[in-house]
Amino acid sequence: MKTWLRPLPFALLLGYGLVRLLHAPMDDNAPNRSAALCSALAHEGVTCTADDVTWVDGTNGVLGALGSGGGRALVRGRVRAEEPAGGAPSSPEARAAAEAASSDALDLYDVTARLSPEGSVLELTGVYNLTKTADADEGMPVIQGSRVAYVISVDGHPEAVHVLDFDGHDPHAYEELSSFQRWQLAISDWQATGRKRGIKRTVFALVPAPARAELSFRPDGMLEVKTDANRVIILDPAHDSIVDGAAYARAAAEVVAKPPTFGPWMSDRLRAISWFGDEKNQTLKAIVFTGQEWLKNAKAKITGDTSEKDVAEDIGSLTGKPVAATFTDPEIGWPPKPLEPMMKPALAGEGQWISLDKDAFITPIPGVPSPFLTTFVRTDPAAQYTRVYVTLWDPRLVALHMEAGTVEPVSATGEAGTGRIPRTPEVMRHVVAGFNGGFQATHGEYGMQADGVLYLPPKPYAATVMELRDGTTAFGAWPRATEVPEEVLSFRQNMTALVQNDKYNPWGRTWWGGVPPGWHDAIHTTRSGLCITKENFVAYFWGNDIGPEPLGRAMLAARCAFGIHLDMNPGLAGFEFYNMQPASTFQPLGRPLQSDWEYEGSLKDMPDFKFRSRRMVKSMGHILFPRYIHRDGRDFFYLTTRSVLPGPPIGGVGGAGSSGEGEGGVWRVKGLPQHGYPYAIATTSVRLGPDGSDKRARVLKIDPRAVRFDGSAAPANADAGADASQVVVSFGRPAVAARTAKGASAGSPPAEMLHAGAGDRKLYVGPNDFAIEKAAPANAVPIVDLFAANAPASAEARGAVGISDEDGMLVWIELLPETRADASTAEAMSKLLERLGCSSRALVAGNVHAFLGGALDIGGEPTAIGQVTARLVRTPAPAAHMMFNPTETVPASVWAPLQQQRVKWRPTLAPPEKPAGSASASSSGSPPAPAPPPRK
Incomplete structure (x- = not known):
C-alpha cells in the first residue's frame, strides 16, 4: 500500500467508531424491525414495544436501500427525565424541581x-416528539395519505382526536409573514418536526368526554369517530370542521402566528436543542444581562444620569403637555392619591398620576372620566437611572380578559388557543388595550384557562388573576385544592405573589425567572407585573433594567394589595393601547404618526374597523408592534371597555331642542339615586317628532348589571322591603294627587286605563339582565305588563319600554304629563326605541310609572307614589376584588414541591357548542356552567 494510503484504514475505523458512538446501537437479535426500532429508541430515552410501532414508509429492495434507504414509523413511547447532575440543589424551588x-x-x-x-433497521436518522402532552396518552394512529389521526386519553377517558397533516401548513397561512419571518418559522418547524413546513395539527375536543372512541377514515377522506351509545361524529380533516355531531365536539385548528424577533426566537431555538437545553439557556441570559447591567451602572456613575431626559421624552409624548390628575371625585373615588416617590429629590412628575382623557389612541367611553392613568416611580437606590412605569385603570369601567396563544400554553390534550382577540363586532368595538401574559409552560407549567377551556391546571399557592363569569376581575393565591370554581371563566397564574399583605415576596421565593433554578436572582432586565390595589383598581407595571425587588417596591408604592410578576426580558413584555372604531366614523389623528411607537391600520379579517395604537410609553420596545391586536403565539391579556351609563347623547329627532343636561337627549346622571358607581340610571327628555310640536317624552336608562329585584318589597307599601337608601327605581302607580298636577286634565289617561288589565307579555328582570317575553325566563321575575305596538289599546299608552341589543340596557319612555297620548305618540315612542337599537320593545299597559329612588319622577322631580308593583335596588356592578381569602401563606418547603409537581389535568363538561367551564364540573357531576356573557 502506498504511504499516503496507509492511514486510510485507521481513518475508516475511526469514522465507523464515531458513527457508532453518535447513533444508537442496533439490536441484531431483535425478532423484527419494530422491536429493533424500540431497542434503538431506548438509548434515546424512549421506551416502547413492537406493538406501539406503525410503519408508514419503508425501503423497496436493493434499489430502495441504495436510494434514500429511509423508512418512517409512528411510535407510541414514554420518556423519563434524567437525574440532575452537580450535587444537591440549594434552594427549595431547585430541590423540588430535581x-x-x-x-x-x-x-x-x-x-x-x-x-x-x-x-x-440499520440506524436512526431522526426522532421527533410530535405531541409532548402532559398526563395524556396517545392512541394507535390511523393513516390515510398524508393524514394521521389518533385519540388523546386522560385517565383512560378519550378527551380529543388529533389529526396531523404531514404535508404541512397551507401556503396561504404564511401570507402575512415577511421573508425573514418565514425563514424563522421554517427553522423552527425543521427543528421540531424535521420538515420546513412543519406538521399541521387539528384538535377535535370531545365534549363531554365519552367512555370510548374508535377512529376510522372513510374513502371520501372523512374521519369517523364512534363513541358511547352508538353515537357517530363525522370530522372533515381537510377543512378542520365537524360535519356531524357538532354538539359533542369542538374544533381547534393549528394556525400560524408571527414568530418573535430574533433575540427571543434564538433563545427558544437554543432551549430546544437537546444538548443545550433550558438551564444552559438561562445561564447564558444571566451572563449577558449581568454584563449589560454592569456597563449601564458604570456609565450612570460617570455621567450621574438619573434618566430625567428619558422620562421627559416618555411622559411628554403621551399628551403633548401632560397635566397631573390631582382632584379625587368623592362620588366615584377616582383618581386615587399620587404615589410617594422613594428617591429624593424626586424627578418632575414622579408619582403624579396623568389622566389619559381624550387620548386619541384609547377607545373612549362616552360620558365618564377616562378610566386610565399613568405615572412612573424610581425604586432602585443602586440604579437611580432605572424607573418603573405604571398604567392604572378603573375595573368598574374596564374588563380584563385573557387569550391562549397558538403555541403557548398547550393543554394536556394538545389543544392550543386562537392567539387573537375574538373577531366579533361586539368585542372589537370595545377593545382598548393588550399586554403580555406570564412565563412559558416550560418555566413552571403555571395554570391557565381561557373562555372556559382549561389549558394547564392550576398550581397550589400560585399567584392568580381571574376573569369571573359576571365580568369581574379577581386576584388571589390559589388554594391547595386544584378544582376550578364554576364562577371562574378564565385564569392565569405565574409563580407566587410578588407583593401581598404589604410585603415584598411574602412566600420566600428565591427564583424569579432571571437565572437557572438555584442561583441567587439579582438579574436586572425588562420585567412586568400586574396588581390589584387597596382601592380595588388594577395596575400594569413595566420597567427596563430592573430586578424583581424594584418591581415589588413599585407595587408597594402604588398601594398594591396583591401583585403578580408577569413575563420578562426585552421583546417579550409590553403594553399597547388601542382606539378601535368603525371605519365609517374613524377620525384622523390630525398630525403625522410617530412610527417608532404609534400605528394606524385596519384588520384584514374585519375591514369594517380601523384602529390606532401606541405603546404605553415611548421607550417600551417590544416585539411585533402592534402585537396583541393580531395573532400571537404566546398567551396575553386584553382589555375592553364596559358598557356603562350614561353613553352618548340621543342624536337626531329625539335629541333636537335643548342641549342642557337631562334635556334634548343629553343624559343626566348627577343628583339621581345612583347609590354607587358606575351609574345605575340616566335620564333625559326628547321631542317625539321633527315638526317642533310639544309632544315630548322622558327617557330613563337602567343598567341591569347595577340593579337587582327587591323581592322583599310589599306591593302595597312603598316603604317596605329593602333599605330605602339603596332603592334605585320603583315601578308603580302615582298617588291621586300627582295625577292632577301640571295640567293633568289635558293629558290624564282615561279611567279605564288606570287599572287596565295585563297585556300579552311582560317585562322581566333576572340576574344582570332584562327581558320582554310572553313566558317567564329562568330565574326572572315580572315587573310590568306590556302589549304590542299594534294592540287595540296602543292609542292610550303613555309609556314604552325596550332593551338595547348592544348592551342590554333597559330603555323606559314616559310621556310628559301635559302630552296627550294617541296613536301618533305610541308610534313615535316605538320608533324612538327602534332608533336606540332596541329590537325587543313594547308598550306599557296601565298607568305604571318609574319612580327614581321611590320619591322622584322620571324627570328627577319630587312626587308622591301610590302603589308599588316592583322595586330595583343597587347591587355592585362587575369590578375587581380579591378572591380565595384567606389562603394561608406557607413556607417554600410546602409550596415549592407542590408547584413543581404535575397537577392532574381533567377537562370539564360543557354545554353543547360552548367551551368547557372548569375542572370541577366533570368530577362533581354538577350541571354544565352557563355560557359566559358577551365580552364588553
Missing part, C-alpha cells in the same frame, strides 16, 4: 431510520 417526577404518559414520535434492502 425531585419532580417525570410523566409516564405516552407520546407519539415520528421516527426516521435507514433500512437495509431486507427492511432491517
Whole structure:
C-alpha cells in the first residue's frame, strides 16, 4: 500500500467508531424491525414495544436501500427525565424541581431510520416528539395519505382526536409573514418536526368526554369517530370542521402566528436543542444581562444620569403637555392619591398620576372620566437611572380578559388557543388595550384557562388573576385544592405573589425567572407585573433594567394589595393601547404618526374597523408592534371597555331642542339615586317628532348589571322591603294627587286605563339582565305588563319600554304629563326605541310609572307614589376584588414541591357548542356552567 494510503484504514475505523458512538446501537437479535426500532429508541430515552410501532414508509429492495434507504414509523413511547447532575440543589424551588417526577404518559414520535434492502433497521436518522402532552396518552394512529389521526386519553377517558397533516401548513397561512419571518418559522418547524413546513395539527375536543372512541377514515377522506351509545361524529380533516355531531365536539385548528424577533426566537431555538437545553439557556441570559447591567451602572456613575431626559421624552409624548390628575371625585373615588416617590429629590412628575382623557389612541367611553392613568416611580437606590412605569385603570369601567396563544400554553390534550382577540363586532368595538401574559409552560407549567377551556391546571399557592363569569376581575393565591370554581371563566397564574399583605415576596421565593433554578436572582432586565390595589383598581407595571425587588417596591408604592410578576426580558413584555372604531366614523389623528411607537391600520379579517395604537410609553420596545391586536403565539391579556351609563347623547329627532343636561337627549346622571358607581340610571327628555310640536317624552336608562329585584318589597307599601337608601327605581302607580298636577286634565289617561288589565307579555328582570317575553325566563321575575305596538289599546299608552341589543340596557319612555297620548305618540315612542337599537320593545299597559329612588319622577322631580308593583335596588356592578381569602401563606418547603409537581389535568363538561367551564364540573357531576356573557 502506498504511504499516503496507509492511514486510510485507521481513518475508516475511526469514522465507523464515531458513527457508532453518535447513533444508537442496533439490536441484531431483535425478532423484527419494530422491536429493533424500540431497542434503538431506548438509548434515546424512549421506551416502547413492537406493538406501539406503525410503519408508514419503508425501503423497496436493493434499489430502495441504495436510494434514500429511509423508512418512517409512528411510535407510541414514554420518556423519563434524567437525574440532575452537580450535587444537591440549594434552594427549595431547585430541590423540588430535581425531585419532580417525570410523566409516564405516552407520546407519539415520528421516527426516521435507514433500512437495509431486507427492511432491517440499520440506524436512526431522526426522532421527533410530535405531541409532548402532559398526563395524556396517545392512541394507535390511523393513516390515510398524508393524514394521521389518533385519540388523546386522560385517565383512560378519550378527551380529543388529533389529526396531523404531514404535508404541512397551507401556503396561504404564511401570507402575512415577511421573508425573514418565514425563514424563522421554517427553522423552527425543521427543528421540531424535521420538515420546513412543519406538521399541521387539528384538535377535535370531545365534549363531554365519552367512555370510548374508535377512529376510522372513510374513502371520501372523512374521519369517523364512534363513541358511547352508538353515537357517530363525522370530522372533515381537510377543512378542520365537524360535519356531524357538532354538539359533542369542538374544533381547534393549528394556525400560524408571527414568530418573535430574533433575540427571543434564538433563545427558544437554543432551549430546544437537546444538548443545550433550558438551564444552559438561562445561564447564558444571566451572563449577558449581568454584563449589560454592569456597563449601564458604570456609565450612570460617570455621567450621574438619573434618566430625567428619558422620562421627559416618555411622559411628554403621551399628551403633548401632560397635566397631573390631582382632584379625587368623592362620588366615584377616582383618581386615587399620587404615589410617594422613594428617591429624593424626586424627578418632575414622579408619582403624579396623568389622566389619559381624550387620548386619541384609547377607545373612549362616552360620558365618564377616562378610566386610565399613568405615572412612573424610581425604586432602585443602586440604579437611580432605572424607573418603573405604571398604567392604572378603573375595573368598574374596564374588563380584563385573557387569550391562549397558538403555541403557548398547550393543554394536556394538545389543544392550543386562537392567539387573537375574538373577531366579533361586539368585542372589537370595545377593545382598548393588550399586554403580555406570564412565563412559558416550560418555566413552571403555571395554570391557565381561557373562555372556559382549561389549558394547564392550576398550581397550589400560585399567584392568580381571574376573569369571573359576571365580568369581574379577581386576584388571589390559589388554594391547595386544584378544582376550578364554576364562577371562574378564565385564569392565569405565574409563580407566587410578588407583593401581598404589604410585603415584598411574602412566600420566600428565591427564583424569579432571571437565572437557572438555584442561583441567587439579582438579574436586572425588562420585567412586568400586574396588581390589584387597596382601592380595588388594577395596575400594569413595566420597567427596563430592573430586578424583581424594584418591581415589588413599585407595587408597594402604588398601594398594591396583591401583585403578580408577569413575563420578562426585552421583546417579550409590553403594553399597547388601542382606539378601535368603525371605519365609517374613524377620525384622523390630525398630525403625522410617530412610527417608532404609534400605528394606524385596519384588520384584514374585519375591514369594517380601523384602529390606532401606541405603546404605553415611548421607550417600551417590544416585539411585533402592534402585537396583541393580531395573532400571537404566546398567551396575553386584553382589555375592553364596559358598557356603562350614561353613553352618548340621543342624536337626531329625539335629541333636537335643548342641549342642557337631562334635556334634548343629553343624559343626566348627577343628583339621581345612583347609590354607587358606575351609574345605575340616566335620564333625559326628547321631542317625539321633527315638526317642533310639544309632544315630548322622558327617557330613563337602567343598567341591569347595577340593579337587582327587591323581592322583599310589599306591593302595597312603598316603604317596605329593602333599605330605602339603596332603592334605585320603583315601578308603580302615582298617588291621586300627582295625577292632577301640571295640567293633568289635558293629558290624564282615561279611567279605564288606570287599572287596565295585563297585556300579552311582560317585562322581566333576572340576574344582570332584562327581558320582554310572553313566558317567564329562568330565574326572572315580572315587573310590568306590556302589549304590542299594534294592540287595540296602543292609542292610550303613555309609556314604552325596550332593551338595547348592544348592551342590554333597559330603555323606559314616559310621556310628559301635559302630552296627550294617541296613536301618533305610541308610534313615535316605538320608533324612538327602534332608533336606540332596541329590537325587543313594547308598550306599557296601565298607568305604571318609574319612580327614581321611590320619591322622584322620571324627570328627577319630587312626587308622591301610590302603589308599588316592583322595586330595583343597587347591587355592585362587575369590578375587581380579591378572591380565595384567606389562603394561608406557607413556607417554600410546602409550596415549592407542590408547584413543581404535575397537577392532574381533567377537562370539564360543557354545554353543547360552548367551551368547557372548569375542572370541577366533570368530577362533581354538577350541571354544565352557563355560557359566559358577551365580552364588553
